[in-house]
Structure formats: C-alpha cells, structure tokens
Amino acid sequence: MIENVIEMNMLLDFYGKLLSEKQFKSMEMYYNYDYSLNEIAKELDISKQAVSNNLKRAEVNLKEYERDLKLIENFNTKEKEKRCLKDLFNDLETNSKDLDCITLNKIYSIIFGEEEVC
Secondary structure: OHHHHHHHHHHHHHHHHHHOOHHHHHHHHHHHHOOOHHHHHHOOOOOOHHHHHHHHHHHHHHHHHHHHOHHHHHHHHHHHHHHHHHHHHHHHHOOOOOOOOHHHHHHHHHHOOOOOOO
C-alpha cells in the first residue's frame, strides 16, 4: 500500500500537470492529503463515483506517461550515478597521494554544483 502511495506521488510530481484539472485535484487530495472519496466528492462538487473514475483514469494515465517517457526511471538512474560518483570522489580524495585539489574541485563543482571536495 505505502509503495503505491510513494509511486503515485512520484508520478504526480513528474506528470501531474498533464492530467485534467479534476483528475489532478482528485489525485492530489487522495494521495497527498489523505482525503476520503467522500471528502473529495464534496470538495469538488462531484459524485463519489466520479472521484473514483477520476482516480482510476489518472493512475492509468500517469503510468502510461512513465512507460512512454521514463522521466522517473531516468531521474533515479541519474541519482544513483551521482551517488556513485560522489563515493568515487571521496575514495580518490582519501587514497590519492598526489591529489590535485584545484582540478578535483572544478570537476566536482561542474558535476554536482557543489564546492570543496578537499
């Protein structure tokens, strides 16, 4: 259950603005604010069945967007690569006898937008 909530929140972050306004609001209220179907229906002035339909259609749409565009998959891959590079920089700093800190800091800054490795 919690995995589905996390997945839907990620999908909403990346693709939410591609949904219709009512689908987006329904998803946001349901997954981000933990509203019940009845609460969403009252807030949006639609039936509980319409809320349920909006949620189901939105979930399908969001999953299709990710299947086709792979923005989340690419983001996760880049984050993993970034963590790996940071570990390698730390290893280099720790294990190198003739470390060129100026060059290393420039490279690190370009890749991560951060300063001062050593």
